[in-house]
Structure formats: structure tokens, C-alpha cells
Amino acid sequence: MPTHRNSSPQKLQPSHRYTAWQWATPEAQRVLASRDLAAIIRFHRRVSGQSQAETGALLGYDKTYVSAIELGKRRLSDVAALRHIASRLALSPHVLGVTDLTDTDFQAMLQFGQSTVRLAELARQTGHASEAVDELWPLVARLEARARDGHTEREALRLLADARLGLGTALGNVLPEERLATAAHWTAKSLGVVGYLDDPVLTTTALRMHGNELRKAGLTGGAVSRLARAAALAPNPVSRAAVLPLLARAVGDLGNMPLFDRTVQEAKTLLDQVDHTSLVNPVALHEIELRGLLGTGRTRAAIRHAERGAPAPTTAIAPQWRVIELITTGKVRLLGGDRQGAAELLTQAVKEARAQRLPHQLQRVVRTSAAALPEVNHTAAQALSQLRAEISA
Structure with missing residues (x-):
């Protein structure tokens, strides 16, 4: 070591301007x-x-x-x-x-971690969100431990942001409503990292995913704020197209009819300009429009929209979207007086939600059926109780 080293160096506290990132x-x-x-x-x-x-x-x-x-x-x-x-x-x-052995191990972890995030997202999109959670927990823990030790390489922070977003989104599928704030907590933690990376696509993605988890947790005003910002910051049509369906869903829940209508119309326009995904496709937008019509007080329009039926799929649809659509359409059928049709749709929704371990969707069925469909309500409540027990275990 150089001879100019001090024998007992002072341990400094970081200044107020210093950031570990x-x-x-x-x-x-x-x-x-x-x-x-x-x-x-x-x-x-x-x-x-x-x-x-x-x-x-x-x-x-x-x-x-x-x-x-x-x-x-x-x-x-x-x-x-x-x-x-x-x-x-x-x-x-x-x-x-x-050249350092620890550093070599870290590079291997980065490669492994990127694969883990991709596979976890694939698992979630194919109806296996609980497996995605199991894969992402240890990766997030390891990356956070490295960050706490002061190692804040850009590649590691990008992976940490992606892993936190993936974990929060997967938790948003497998947790019941009263615990959905936990999912929003993890997507929010990604925002603390994303700000340092100056990546417009990642920033838009993080705001989009966090905004959607806020909506699911019942924090609709905050959800609209994040999603509107994501849409404004979107650097290209693909990124904006990914935001608009979720923004439409949030403003529909908020009951903002003019903004809902404008958002849905733009989302439909962008469907013709971008490749379709599990979120950006006519089937998903049909369900979002159906729910938004209900949320903005247009029950008759929602019934007519449901009667026209969902469009043909243009891409692979995530299984959870099938459950979501069944419940929303069942609710509209019930409002239109078709109790038998509603019961059939909601019963199928219970079966699929139970198989995919989606407690939040079972809770939607319980609310929708309530006193109108006691047998469906009992079946959904029983499935939810069993799923809660499994989650607690």
C-alpha cells in the first residue's frame, strides 16, 4: 500500500449531498x-x-x-x-x-437474476403467481443486502428495480384485498431506485406497475396520479399503450367519465399501432371498458357492451384476465336480470380463481353474488376461506 496512507483513518459520515446511489x-x-x-x-x-x-x-x-x-x-x-x-x-x-472472485460471483448473480425475473414474469402471466413470488423473494433479499453493504452498481440496481416490481406485481395476484398494500409497498420501493437510473422506459414501467397496485389496494386517487404521470412520461407509443388500459381502469373506478372515455378511445387507437400483449389487446380492453361503464354509472351501456360479446383474441391472454372478465361480465348479467347466466359465469370464475390461487378475485365474486346468488356466494366464500388458510400456512 502507498506510504502516504494514514495510520488511523477517520471514518467519515456521508455529507447531506452524498447518496449511496x-x-x-x-x-x-x-x-x-x-x-x-x-x-x-x-x-x-x-x-x-x-x-x-x-x-x-x-x-x-x-x-x-x-x-x-x-x-x-x-x-x-x-x-x-x-x-x-x-x-x-x-x-x-x-x-x-x-480481478476479484467476489466480483466474478456477482456477475454470475446478475446473469442468473435477470433470468429469474424473466421466468417469474412468465410464471405469473401463465397463472402461477405464487411460484413467481417464491422465485423473486430470495433474489430481492440478496440484492438488497448487497445494496446495504454499499455496492450500488448500475446493473445491480436495475436488476433490483425489476425484481421489486416483479415481486410486487406477483404479490398483487396472490394476496387478499386487505393485504394488497404489501404489493404496492414493493412496487413503491422500486421507484426509489428507478429515479437514479434515468431510463424513461423503466420509469414509465415502474410508475405503471405501482399505479396499478395502488388501484388494487383501493388507493384510487394515488393510482390515477401515478398512471397519468406514466402516460405523460412514456417515451414511445408502445410504453404509452401499456399504460392507458390501466389508467382507464383506475379513472373508471374513480368515476371520472370524461377522462375514462378519452383514455379508452386513445387506447383503442393505439391497438392498431403496436404489437398486442397480454395487457394491450382487444379482449383486455373490452373488460376494462365494461367495468369502466359500470364505474361511471352507465349500466345500460355496460349491458349493451356485454351483449355484443368479447372480441376474438389476437394474442395469448393471461389466465387471470379470463377470471377478471368472467366476474365483470357476470356482474353485468346480474344487473341486466339474467340470474342464470350470471350464476354460470361466476361459478366458472370461482373454479378458475381457486385453481390459480387468486383470493382478490374470489372476494370480487363474494361481493358480486352477495344475496342475489346465495349458492354462488357460499361456494366463493368457502373457496376463499380455504385459500386464506393455505396462504397463512
């Missing part, structure tokens, strides 16, 4: 890509507000030695010294040209 910003990534120690130290001092003396104390060097490094008068090649600086600045050693 400093290395995740796009500007920081450009500096790190240079692998120029002088530039890296200058960047650290600028964003942390530290003087050369304070940074020297953090690294265990005196002020003159830090100054010499920044001016290019001292160049470090000692592996131990470089590893020490990387550790003190919360950097991976490879940034300073040091």
Missing part, C-alpha cells in the same frame, strides 16, 4: 467506463461534496496524495491499494482493473 447515474457510468482513477475520485468528491482532505480521510490517504492522484502525478498499480479504494468508494474492483 451515486455510481448508478448515467454520468457516473461514463466516468467509470474510462477506468481513470483520477476522474473517478474527482467525480466522487463532486457528488458527495467532499474536500480532498475529507476524501483522503475516507480512503486513508493524506490530502496531498489525493491531489497527486487527481492531477495524474501518482498512478496506482498495486492491486491491494486499488482493491482498497474500490471498497471505500463502494465500487466493484473490476472498475479499477482488479
